[in-house]
Amino acid sequence: MNYLAIFYFIFLAIYIIFNIYAILRVKSIRIEGDQTSVAIAVYITIISAIILISLLLMSGLNWSNSFNLK
């Protein structure tokens, strides 16, 4: 496999775990009657779109170069 791909997927895993914790933390400090749920929905939509577009772009790239594991 490719070093860069491993690095990216490890980053994605850590990022998703961090965001799950952050969203749970935000939900715990909510004030009754606020708009936090809308903000969380927008945030999840945006990061999902970024990840999806990134994966789509990466799937069309040439990974068989000098970053391969020997």
Place this chain on the structure above:
Amino acid sequence: MHNIKVPISGHENDKIIIAKRRHWASLVGIMILMLILIFVPVLLIQAIKTTNPELLSGSFLTIITVLGSIYYLVMATFAFAQWMNYYYDILIVTENEVIDIDQNGLFDRHVSEISLLRIQDVSARIKGFWPTLFNYGDVVAESAGENTRTYIMNSIPDPIAVANKILDLHNEHIARDGRENELGTGEGDLRSQKTTNFSKIPVNQNIQDQSISTNVCPPCQAVPVCEPSTQVAPDNEGSVSDGALDRGGEIKF
């Protein structure tokens, strides 16, 4: 914003008089920075495409794509944290207290509660071009007592009106509870026995101005905090007896 409830246990049903978030104009700087940061990678790629288009192929393109994805994900999280920072900076004034909630990012939150009775001084501060244009600034409240604390609530819309309202509520509390006579002793200063005349002390007058009469505390008259049996030696200027510690600067509930 008054449809929110006080986010402190035991105070959920308190009547909210004022509830304000930071003014949106305080976010303008961050928003402009974010807009610039969103377009920086796009401009960089355009510059590379113009100067050296051969770079945008092969492994370099792979690296750019991965780094770009990481960059935009971090930016999205940063923007969310800034929004949290803005949305949860709240000033709430109920009928009994002032609550200042200060959120810094996602994992740092500071909640301050001041009883309206313990507020000693409230001021408003509008400093700068944008705050003056949009009428927002800081509300500064100082609490009474031995350990005075200063509470600063940043970027509040219409801070002068908010400060006036807090002071009005404080005065209403004082008048309602009949504590006008305690205003002078509630300032947090421990007065020396030698310089105190324990005749009736008018409200808001500095008690250090009274003439020296005796170092023996006379029987209590107009000042309810007097301890009749307390005596201070003439050469104990500045020392504080146990009785004085109990009464100095505290409003008795």
